[in-house]
Amino acid sequence: MSHWKSYFRFVKPYTKWIIVTLLIGILKFGIPSLLPLVLKYVVDDVVLNHGLSTGQQVQHLLIVLGITLFLFVIVRGPVEYMRQYFAQYITARILYDLRNKLYEHLQRLSLRYYQNTKVGEIISRFINDAEQTKNIVEVGMMNVWLDLFTLIFVLGFMFYLDPVLTLVSIAIMPLYALSVKVLYKRLKKLTKDRSAALAGIQAYLHERIQGISVIRSFALENYDRKQFGGTNGAFLEKGLAQSRWNAWTFAIINTLTDIAPLLVIGYGGYQVIQGHLTLGTFVAFFGYLDRLYAPLKRLINSSTVLTQASASWERVNELLKEPYDMVDEPGSGMLKADSCSVAFKQVWFKYHEDGEWVLKDISLNVNPGETIAFVGMSGGGKSSLVGLIPRFYDIQEGSVQVNGRDVREYTMQSLRSHVGMVLQDNFLFSGSVKDNILLGNPGAGEEEVMAAAKAANAHEFILKLPQGYDTEVGERGVKLSGGQKQRIAIARVFLKDPPILILDEATSALDLESEHLIQQSLRDLSTNRTTLVVAHRLSTITHADRIYVLKDGEVVESGSHEALMAENGVYAGLYSIQKLQA
Known part of the structure; x- marks a missing residue:
């Protein structure tokens, strides 16, 4: 966790902005969560309410539509804009601070470090890996919390509608947790290997572009293409290994996700037939089921993104922790002279x-x-x-x-x-x-x-x-x-x-x-x-x-x-x- 603490020092100045963005995000995700309740009301209390005349049913329906249109068009539009803008603003500022710190650090490293390190490797960490770290904030500190809030919010409504059916719908969640634990540990290593291979390509490319005149003068184009093919092939191998593991991850997660609706359809349909559940409640519950597993899927995807971001931050942090061979001694003075011996x-x-x-x-x-x-x-x-x-x-x-x-x-x-x-x-x-x-x-x-x-x-x-x-x-x-x-x-x-x-x-x-x-x-x-x-x-x-x-x-x-x-x-x-x- 120490490398996470070192990242949070870049986040700390923007803590208030993150909290504001989270509150706006809660409003943004909370509004759509009301839609299944609206659907339940329309089905049970308007459409199937035979105590109302047709005109009254239409009147109730128009009132519901007016309220929902106000929420979804007038309120949610600006809220969506502010949430997206603030999220991008915060991550852009943190990335700006991080790159400034990296550049300052690079300036203080000794010549010995640059003699022993490929320029392309440094550039890869400075550009690619640093760019990936923004997901730690955007996904890890914003999206994840908003998705967790949505899950709790939705589960609250589902328990309100039918506690037993809710338990049926979340029965596969332990399998989700097990999948994440098993799959993502391996994914982090594969991601770090892929980043290292990408840095190898950039180092090779930078060196060959600098020495293009030598390659031309010795007519080494064909030979150099074969050499690059080997470096590029190493990156391809690492990339495909990561892709295969990613594919397995999504296949398993999506399969687990598809089981839950089948359980709800089976049990919920039986309850409606038996008269223990209203049709509106069943329809609303099924609507909430999608809103339950959509953030859950996003959380799984977030795990993938955060795994990649974590691997990238480790590479960036390794660069930031590179010790200085040359430092000012304690009590160093200023040299001020017009002539020197x-x-x-x-x-x-x-x-x-x-x-x-x-x-x-x-x-x-x-x-x-x-x-x-x-x-x-x-x-x-x-x-x-x-x-x-x-x-x-x-x-x-x-x-x-x-x-x-x-x-x-x-x-x-x-x-x-x-x-x-x-x-x-x-x-x-x-x-x-x-x-x-x-x-x-x-x-x-x-x-x-x-x-x-x-x-x-x-x-x-x-x-x-x-x-x-x-x-x-x-x-x-x-x-x-x-x-x-x-x-x-x-x-x-x-x-x-x-x-x-x-x-x-x-x-x-x-x-x-x-x-x-x-x-x-x-x-x-x-x-x-x-x-x-x-x-x-x-x-x-x-x-x-x-x-x-x-x-x-x-x-x-x-x-x-x-x-x-x-x-x-x-x-x-x-x-x-x-x-x-x-």
Whole structure:
């Protein structure tokens, strides 16, 4: 029941609305329940009342019709509208709150979580499973209670008409209870398996759409269709298993439902023949029988829906309970500085507790305004090292410091607001060029955006785009070249104006012309900032105050470009090879 309690925190703010909706629903379902009584009155007291003349019978009939028309047309119409609207309003608001909470939760999860979880799986829980949970309120907290009220209301009238016949009509209800207990336990597991299989399809589809260029370039269309057929087939198998169980459930429930009218017809007809029951009472009773088993059927259907909703909520709740690897430490302070120093003190780091050390005993200092560079073979730990400064990961031993304090002593938001990053593959969001630059400072004005673009050597090419700064860049910036995307990313950092700048192989994937423009922008960007550069092309970092050579997670050499060349060690060898290749 604990996972239900966690859902009710989303329901609690709307408790009053739910109560109002239930009261309106009682009126909505209560009015039709009067119809069999009206029928009894018409049959026994009007049609079969031979003490009344024909004119009096017609007069009584018209009075009854007038009253019922008022109830069913004038009263019930607005009541039906309000009940439906309020029910949809409440569920929509709860779903809105739930998705907001989910999104906030996703933003706080660590990069490690996203590296280990498929995006399609997350989207499936966020969209499909969250959507299913609305039935917990709409069905479980509204429809079920209204159907139970209808059952009690109808049973009250039935006992009033004939207690013995009522007992006959509900004789099969224990079988209903047994069926629900046996059938729906299995249905919940099958529903959860189907949801997991659907998430598998979404994860596969998301990944393949992202990599469609690879599939095309290797002519893998036929192979990929077969792979998708396997994933789709797994979903089909789970879906059919759920459908088979659903079919058995409805077959058994409907069979049980059909037995009750036969019992009433048999016993009630016999009572009318014997003169122990009036024809009007028998007709009214049969009318109530339908109103008894209609909500009962809905309750059974509600059990199916709630079983599916419960399975979906369990999947959503699993996501909500995903722990945060990275949290602000108690008593964390705000980082407020126009310039920053960075230091690594005997830092040891690995991504997983049972994994190998990625960084080993790293110690170095970067003074405010200095530029240092990290070079070395791929896998040496360069990107891992600079990723520790904005606290994308926490280290196991040692200390990463900004302005002499451990980064864990600052709030993550204030720490990261002081760090600007330009990566090899910068992510652009769908939207306009202006929207993407504004991510550096959402409150900036148009002139500031243009100034940042000019500083990044991006203003000129932006003006040549079809709508200039309002040009849509497409998903991940697909409508722009690599150099254009990179310059927009640099403009973003110019607009942010952070005291710490991290350049992680920011030009390694570009052509020489684009690299020349961007290197000029990066030189301007790093002026008067504490700059850490991860470089593949060593010719781009010869100006650095110090260069650190990393190999297998350790610093093997350090010094200026001239000093390292004079040592004729690892750095000199790498530089000579690249110069020869050039």
